[in-house]
Amino acid sequence: MRAGIVGVGFMGWIHYLAYQRSPNAEVVAFCSSNPAKRAGDWTSIQGNFGPPGEKIDVSSINVYETIEGMLTDESIDMIDICLPPAMHAEAIDACVRSGKRCLCEKPLALDATTATRLATDSGSGNLAVAHILPLMPEFKILVDAAEDGRYGKPTAGRFKRTIGPPDWIPDFYDAAKVGGPLVDLHVHDAHLIRLLFGMPKSATTASQRRCGVPKFYETVFDFGNDETVVSAGGGVIDSSARGFTHGYEVSFENATIQFEFAGYADGSTALIPVTIMHNDGRVERPEFGDGDPVDAFVHEINAVAKWIDEGVVSPFLDPRIAADALAICEMQMPKRDLNTM
Numbered sequence: 238m239r240a241g242i243v244g245v246g247f248m249g250w251i252h253y254l255a256y257q258r259s260p261n262a263e264v265v266a267f268c269s270s271n272p273a274k275r276a277g278d279w280t281s282i283q284g285n286f287g288p289p290g291e292k293i294d295v296s297s298i299n300v301y302e303t304i305e306g307m308l309t310d311e312s313i314d315m316i317d318i319c320l321p322p323a324m325h326a327e328a329i330d331a332c333v334r335s336g337k338r339c340l341c342e343k344p345l346a347l348d349a350t351t352a353t354r355l356a357t358d359s360g361s362g363n364l365a366v367a368h369i370l371p372l373m374p375e376f377k378i379l380v381d382a383a384e385d386g387r388y389g390k391p392t393a394g395r396f397k398r399t400i401g402p403p404d405w406i407p408d409f410y411d412a413a414k415v416g417g418p419l420v421d422l423h424v425h426d427a428h429l430i431r432l433l434f435g436m437p438k439s440a441t442t443a444s445q446r447r448c449g450v451p452k453f454y455e456t457v458f459d460f461g462n463d464e465t466v467v468s469a470g471g472g473v474i475d476s477s478a479r480g481f482t483h484g485y486e487v488s489f490e491n492a493t494i495q496f497e498f499a500g501y502a503d504g505s506t507a508l509i510p511v512t513i514m515h516n517d518g519r520v521e522r523p524e525f526g527d528g529d530p531v532d533a534f535v536h537e538i539n540a541v542a543k544w545i546d547e548g549v550v551s552p553f554l555d556p557r558i559a560a561d562a563l564a565i566c567e568m569q570m571p572k573r574d575l576n577t578m
């Protein structure tokens with residue numbers, strides 16, 4: 238698969254590294270509004286995982302200043318949109334109009350209505366959304382187990398995803414630009430919950446807000462039956478000592494799986510490795526390699542290459558599921574203010 242990257246920022250760089258490592262894909266073009274990046278100097282890129290940006294060899298890559306040039310570039314099979322969320326819809330629409338298939342970073346859009354429109358207007362098999370959790374080994378085990386039934390049906394889940402102040406993301410709490418922690422951060426768990434348990438009927442959420450959007454929240458979902466018990470919490474805490482935490486405890490009929498990772502500002506980490514507690518009392522801890530975060534993106538790019546070759550989008554890349562994830566975020570309107578900031 239020959240890809241063209243739009244937007245050389247943190248995710249553009251991580252995707253670029255994944256293409257380098259994938260046997261099934263290559264970057265043949267990119268567009269950047271930044272002249273230094275167009276000349277191959279990607280050292281200004283900042284992110285919160287993976288290696289720092291480097292100087293890259295652009296001599297065999299078609300380089301553009303805007304997406305327009307890429308839309309008519311016959312050497313590109315698929316355009317990989319790594320722009321900020323508020324720019325996703327326009328870029329996808331441009332790809333669709335030009336008949337170019339595209340992959341879009343999460344969240345598909347800033348609201349579920351726009352996301353649903355994009356999923357519909359793009360037609361079958363032309364748009365995929367890069368939701369990474371189902372490709373991360375620590376989360377993939379849940380998706381695989383739900384699919385093959387190895388532990389029975391998933392019945393309950395508790396999900397957690399919290400960051401320190403995201404000062405590196407401009408306009409983070411602006412609903413028209415990034416959408417705040419629900420749309421930017423919780424959307425990962427919302428997508429996973431949708432894949433594992435289906436679509437909740439409603440949600441009950443307590444939240445603190447900032448700029449009118451939930452900043453820190455706890456939610457219980459209602460799936461319309463007494464068997465499925467799912468909750469999720471997270472958002473932003475005020476301590477910059479926290480880098481990032483995510484984790485879960487998910488029960489299936491015959492086993493419960495637990496995982497939690499935390500990274501702190503001083504570079505230290507804490508981990509509860511994936512632990513399978515079988516109902517018969519056995520404890521199992523599968524090995525998942527060295528935990529290089531770029532590996533999951535290599536799996537993602539391989540799945541995208543398979544889609545381009547075979548024309549079928551996997552459920553975890555499906556834009557309709559990505560739109561449902563945004564609808565799940567929107568269900569979580571606060572019922573009462575704990576602290577209006």
Ligand SMILES: NC(=O)C1=CN([C@@H]2O[C@H](COP(=O)(O)OP(=O)(O)OC[C@H]3O[C@@H](n4cnc5c(N)ncnc54)[C@H](OP(=O)(O)O)[C@@H]3O)[C@@H](O)[C@H]2O)C=CC1
Nearest residue numbers: 244245246247248269270271319320321322342343344369
């Ligand atoms: N899957 C995951 O784990 C993660 C996903 N994401 C998602 O990836 C997407 C991109 O985020 P991220 O890479 O962190 O963002 P960055 O700000 O690092 O990169 C976005 C890039 O878009 C380009 N751009 C073009 N126009 C603008 C504009 N007006 N304002 C800002 N940037 C512009 C810039 O590239 P250039 O200079 O080349 O023009 C910029 O570097 C988001 O949707 C985010 O939610 C983010 C982090 C992790």
Ligand SMILES: O=C1CO[C@H](CO)[C@@H](O)[C@@H]1O
Nearest residue numbers: 400403406421422425481
């Ligand atoms: O997973 C992630 C880590 O946190 C970032 C800031 O909220 C998100 O943008 C990103 O998707």
